[in-house]
Amino acid sequence: MSKKPMSWSETIKLNNRAFSIFFKRYPQMVLSRIISVVWNALTPYVGIRLSALVIDELAGSRDTGRLRFLVLLTLVSAAVIALMSALLNKWKEVQNSGDWWKVNHLFFEKLLDMDYVSRDESKTAELLSIIRQNQSGVGWGLHKVIKGYEELCSSVFTLVGGIALTVFLFVSRVPESAGAYTVLNNPLFIVLMIAVMLMITYVAPVLSNKADSYWALNVKFLNRSNRLYSFFGSLGYHREIATDVRMYRQDRICKNNNQENRENSFGSKGLMAKCGRGPMGLYNAASAAVSVIFTGVVYTFVCLKAWAGAFGLGAVSQYVASITKVSGGMSALISALGGMRNNAAFLVPVFEFLDIPNNMYQGSLSVEKRRDRKYEVEFRNVSFKYPGSENYALRNVNMKFEIGRRLAVVGMNGSGKTTFIKLLCRLYDPTEGEILLNGIDIRKYNYAEYMMIFSVVFQDFRLFALKLGENVACNTAYDREQVMDSLKKSGFSERLSELQDGVETYLYKDYDSNGVNISGGEAQKIAIARALYKDAPFIILDEPTAALDPIAEAEIYSKFNDIAGDKTAIYISHRLSSCKFCDMIVVFHDGAIIQQGTHDSLVADENGKYYELWHAQAQYYTE
Secondary structure, eight states: OOSSOOOHHHHHHHHHHHHHHHHHHOHHHHHHHHHHHHHHHHTHHHHHHHHHHHHHHHHTTOOHHHHHHHHHHHHHHHHHHHHHHHHHHHHHHHHTTTHHHHHHHHHHHHHHHSOHHHHTSHHHHHHHHHHHHHHHHHOOSGGGHHHHHHHHHHHHHHHHHHHHHHHHHHHOOOOGGGGGGGGGGOHHHHHHHHHHHHHHHHHHHHHHHHHHHHHHHTHHHHHHHHHHHHHHHSGGGOGGGHHHHHHTTTHHHHHHHHHHHIIIIISTTSHHHHHHHTHHHHHHHHHHHHHHHHHHHHHHHHHHHHHTTSSOHHHHHHHHHHHHHHHHHHHHHHHHHHHHHHHHHHHHHHHHHHTOOOOSOOOOBOOOOOTTOOOOEEEEEEEEEOTTOSSEEEEEEEEEOOTTOEEEEEESTTSSHHHHHHHHTTSSOOSEEEEEETTEEGGGBOHHHHHTTEEEEOTTOOOOSSBHHHHHHTSSSOOHHHHHHHHHHTTOHHHHHTOTTGGGOBBSSSSOTTOBOOOHHHHHHHHHHHHHHHTOSEEEEESTTTTSOHHHHHHHHHHHHHHSTTSEEEEEESOGGGGTTOSEEEEEETTEEEEEEOHHHHHTOTTSHHHHHHHHHHHHHOO
8 A cells, every 4th residue: 555645746747648648639529528518617607697686586676577588588598508518518429439449549559659579578568457457447547537627627617607606795795784693794704704615615525535545545456456357357258268267167266366356355355345434434424524514504604694684585596506516616626636636646557658668770771672572681690688588588690591492490499489580570679789681780771661571470370350351461451352362372262162251251250240260270371361462572480380280280381382482481380390391491499590401411410409309200290
């Protein structure tokens, strides 16, 4: 539990920054909400004032013409206010549709924009998880910022309107004939009464904010509890682990953890429940009691002045209503400021996430568009450590790609094969050494253009529950013939002919009840078709067939070798049968290249690692 709430200067800084983000991106969304609350804060005073005038006229001269005018004015103003309120509300609803998505879109954009090395860090995932749990719990964080400014504006304008109608309550004098009631004219009494009202008005929201502050003070504990609940509470929804959940009764783990988390966090015996029964409950009860006291003080003061003859019956209704509004506005102002202060603690991880810097140099050189695909890549003394690690994942890697050839990268799990590919694609930059494209350090090239020369099928590739054509093209607009040609080359044509809607068929049933489920092998073929559709000069297969048996994998690689054409192809596998057809094989071990050569030359070296790996696996693929 934190020892004290955030300072006001930091609170204002964080909230203003969050508000400016929304205003720059969605100005109409912000304006529609602010203008709407200002309108709703001021317009009630029109009715209050007109009602007071009508009552005064009824209690006084009862002029029929004036009464008719006042009633007509009341009706017309009410109609205009209702019409404008409806128009403003419609504008607000239109501009705020999907507001939850707009908030999350900020995080999606940041994830796509940040360096991959930052995206891959566990700290980034942890921050994002905290942010999501804060949002989905009670709506803390960015989503609450505009709401806070709405409440702030509403309270300020409620105060302005209320004070304008209330000021005469304190300056209206009781007649000297009122005897003892003339004490109400004494400036000291008026100051005392205003002080009492302000004090009561101030105390009520302060007590309420004090109760709410326990959420902010326990933010770290609540973040952990929400994350645990989110994980164990949603485990059953994940299709990819459904078999394990059932076979090993992992639902019991979920049940036990959820029950323990509820009891310790949100249950009747949890921390927040104890706070609710203790200080939080007492502060809320005290706040409600103080609000009732204020109402009693206001009615007593107004009625005493009216009884003594300071003003008429209509003014009574006006002053009671307006001063109650002033009190409500003051309470709302203090409550809004307190809410913004409490929410500021939840904005800290938001900006910590949004402020993750991009340290990778983007480069400015254009990648030459070569029809002959003559792109030469060379690794020179390349070493790499993952962020926060003292150990090298790769050490002193030196090699050069021969254009249009087939390269196989083999080795045991954890030997550095995938790290090698991530460096080649510039998802990471080397810790030491350099990677050259046509003799120039790849860091000098435009980052986006450099990545366009690679098509990669990673071992953990993903397909979306979208149309087959959209999965292949990675775009909603695509060349239908090119999609079908890519699917044919990848070996998916037979399955494609069975699909009633062809490339317009949805994969899976998440968004379309007529969607089709596909096998792992079919998904792999679609992933290869996606790589072919991009038509990049380098094409890389990073163990995407690891789930298949060695013979099926070798068949897929062999077929792919035929359709790769003049592309430079790189195959990563820990199974050597799929690499026999390659022009060159490099063997990784403990982050270093320990052997290079053809299959025949490497298998002939009985003291080499390749020979050891080959004969360890031979039983699976020799006839």
